[in-house]
Amino acid sequence: MTPTSSTRPIDPMLEIRSLQKSYGQLNVLNGVDLKVAPREVLVIIGPSGSGKSTLLRCINHLEEPTGGQIYLEGELINDTGRSRKDFEKHINHIRCQVGMVFQQFNLFPHMTVLENVMEAPLLVLKKDKTTVRDNALELLGKVGLSDKTSAYPSMLSGGQQQRVAIARALAMEPKVMLFDEVTSALDPELVGDVLRVMEDLARDGMTMLVVTHEMGFAEKVGDRVIFMADGVVVEDASPQAMFSNPQERRTRQFLKEVLK
Amino acid sequence: MLDWTIIVHYFPFLVSGALLTLQISVLSLILGLAFGLTAALCKLAANPLLRWPAVFYIWLIRSTPLLVQLFIIYFGFPQIGIDLGPFMSGVLGLALNVGAYNAETIRGGIISVPKGQTEAARSLGMSGAQAMRRIILPQALRIIIPPLGNNFVILIKDTSLVSTITVVELTLTAQRLIGSTYKPFEMYVMAAVLYAVLTSAASMLLVWVERRTRKEARA
């Protein structure tokens, strides 16, 4: 580090500049600008089709942005200047630092719960097996599934599967976690357990981007809420301001719909 | 008059023919699996330099008769300086043939694994190859194994065609014995019985493998 860097304000964990994504004629993201500070919990709300998933998927490059820049701790993620092979390595390295949890869990059905959590640290990070195992067991304890380590995903409830998926992502010790409507596929009575795990994670200081329709969670756990529509950030505010005093007409309209 | 006692005398010859048939089958099976997996992965690749040769290979094999393929390799290749001899020509021809069918079977299995599996694997930092090997292929295997096994049973029966390029396997053994005994009915029926033994054993093995993979990979 250079001496001057310590005098600068804290750099954002994640910085997004005029991000664009289109599929042919369809513009899904129309210039999104966003900064997420370390330890911040950013909640993303907005109607279906507004580009929330696409935004998250651009961050870990499951989708390739058509314009703009995304930086993780100052490192350009969508760095098109690299050679193809170099880019592959770079992206895999980025993905190790960015955990993602999906609406549909996507656990590996041919592996036990413990194997699901251990697979990537062993295979990708080439960590020592006992370390990985101890860490996996600890994480499964944290998400309340110590008794399910040798079960297969098909034997678990949706809520349990989703908590395994969170533990699996955490096993890579990511700097940022992306949650894409992780409770939307769950029976209502199972939602609470998953949200509690996410709340614990937020309290432990994880930087999180959370796409959700759970406005209670957004208000309680979120540090900041953004409202997206038609591929742009329409409003960006604290949870209190967003829910009690939204500035934009479209935000008010949306909140009226979902809170009714 | 039918004379089955003659079988007792010539049975060992037929069995040694059957053993060569088995050997050819197993070799072509292993090679055919390698060809099939390679062609399947190439056909799924984004790179057209990989994809188009695979598409061409699969199309070529599936749109021409096996017998002609064997003739090209055994009779034709020596003309361009590749003389493999009857045995290797037979194994290569059969392996290339079953490989093309395996490729379509394997490709079908791979694309039937939900896209979310690849995305989950890649989001954890796995390379495309790691995701394929550890996440996609093990799941595809469950779907692939029954039709793949069917391809192998067909392969065992197809080995009889290499008798036409002078490989003395079960069919050609029977033909030669007929030349000296003039007992075509007895000899061919015995050959058929031995083929049935081989294919049935393969089917039983297949059921066993299927059960094992189902136990390992419950979804």
Ligand SMILES: Nc1ncnc2c1ncn2[C@@H]1O[C@H](COP(=O)(O)OP(=O)(O)O)[C@@H](O)[C@H]1O
């Ligand atoms: N692979 C794709 N090809 C074409 N259109 C897509 C693709 N993925 C998403 N879209 C479109 O992009 C828009 C935004 O999708 P998405 O980011 O999933 O929205 P949200 O998560 O906010 O509901 C939708 O109109 C969707 O149909």
Ligand SMILES: [Mg+2]
């Ligand atoms: Mg979505």
